[in-house]
Amino acid sequence: MSRKRYTASCHCGAVRIEADLDLAAGTMRCNCSFCSKARNWFVLVGPEHFRVVQGADAQGEYQWTPPGKPHAFLHHMFCRTCGSRTYGWGEHESMGGRFHALNLALLDDASIDELAAAPIRYVDGRNDRFDQPPADTRLM
Numbered sequence: 001m002s003r004k005r006y007t008a009s010c011h012c013g014a015v016r017i018e019a020d021l022d023l024a025a026g027t028m029r030c031n032c033s034f035c036s037k038a039r040n041w042f043v044l045v046g047p048e049h050f051r052v053v054q055g056a057d058a059q060g061e062y063q064w065t066p067p068g069k070p071h072a073f074l075h076h077m078f079c080r081t082c083g084s085r086t087y088g089w090g091e092h093e094s095m096g097g098r099f100h101a102l103n104l105a106l107l108d109d110a111s112i113d114e115l116a117a118a119p120i121r122y123v124d125g126r127n128d129r130f131d132q133p134p135a136d137t138r139l140m
Helices: 033-038 112-117
Strands: 004-009 016-021 027-030 042-045 050-054 059-062 074-079 085-092 097-103 120-123
Touching (some): 016 097
Parallel strands (some): 027 120
Antiparallel strands (some): 059 074, 074 085
């Protein structure tokens, strides 16, 4: 695994993030209701490789508890000024415990070639099957 330090920022620049990523290890797209509406494309990052370096207080948080669930699964963070979705965070055994899901659209210094070469893993979050793709990935 070869990690590279990337910087990320929201549209207005109020929130800045550093993350040590190995894009060649893969990225994710999910079909849960939130990810579907947001067209999220993200990379999972362990807390030891993720830092909000500016603007933690400039962010708002959105949580949603799916029907039939006892509590919200993810904390969705966004810039309160420009509305950019910055990252999500949570804890789930299938994702290695605590994690951050960094929005790849925010990367300031990833080349088009790096992003285009990054493998995408599709997960069926709509049915709580994060270990397998959904039957239809066309709109993901």
